[in-house]
Amino acid sequence: MDREESQGPGGPEPSERAERLRRYLSELEQRVDPRSLELLMRLLRELSVSPAVRGGTYELGMGPEERKLFTPALQAELLVLFGLLTSHDERVVVDLGDSPHAKGMKVLVPRERADDPDFLRRHKQRVAAEAAEREADRREVEAIARASGMEP
Known part of the structure; x- marks a missing residue:
């Protein structure tokens, strides 16, 4: 499909x-x-x-x-x-503001949700959680590389 x-x-x-x-x-x-x-x-x-x-x-x-x-x-x-x-x-571009993991980040959201503070807050939280997960994964890969004698 x-x-x-x-x-x-x-x-x-x-x-x-x-x-x-x-x-x-x-x-x-x-x-x-x-x-x-x-x-x-x-x-x-x-x-x-x-x-x-x-x-x-x-x-x-x-x-x-x-x-x-x-x-x-x-x-x-x-x-x-x-x-x-x-x-x-229809989607519009929204700036997520200055939260640590969303600084300067722009996202597409449905037009009717662009002014919904709860929706945007949840979106920022999701972005922050995904960024934290990527950072934890990066640190783990670097630790494995170091333990294996490789330069991360």
Whole structure:
């Protein structure tokens, strides 16, 4: 079953979604420099096969030059594109604020939940829990590497 078939009633028709994405990409080509657009397309392909598709978090792989290009504005554009690609309802970009694991993090949320403080608080907590788990995993792998005589 493809993504379009699994949406159920109420979601845009496949051709409507494709047309929205096409229009947005066309607009981006006019206002984003080619290197940034190339980075957006690479990251969108990477995200489209990541755990983020199922609502998880995912750390993008970028080199130093790409990080310089990945401004907050470009981050928001990536989220918009990701939402157009994966969501059947309208999503908006929300900044999660300054919590330790969400500092500067932007997320896509349903438009009707963007101003819901309880929803956003739970989202921040989930992000923090996932970040803490990744950090614990990293420390464990480093400890195993050290115990095995390898440099972490």
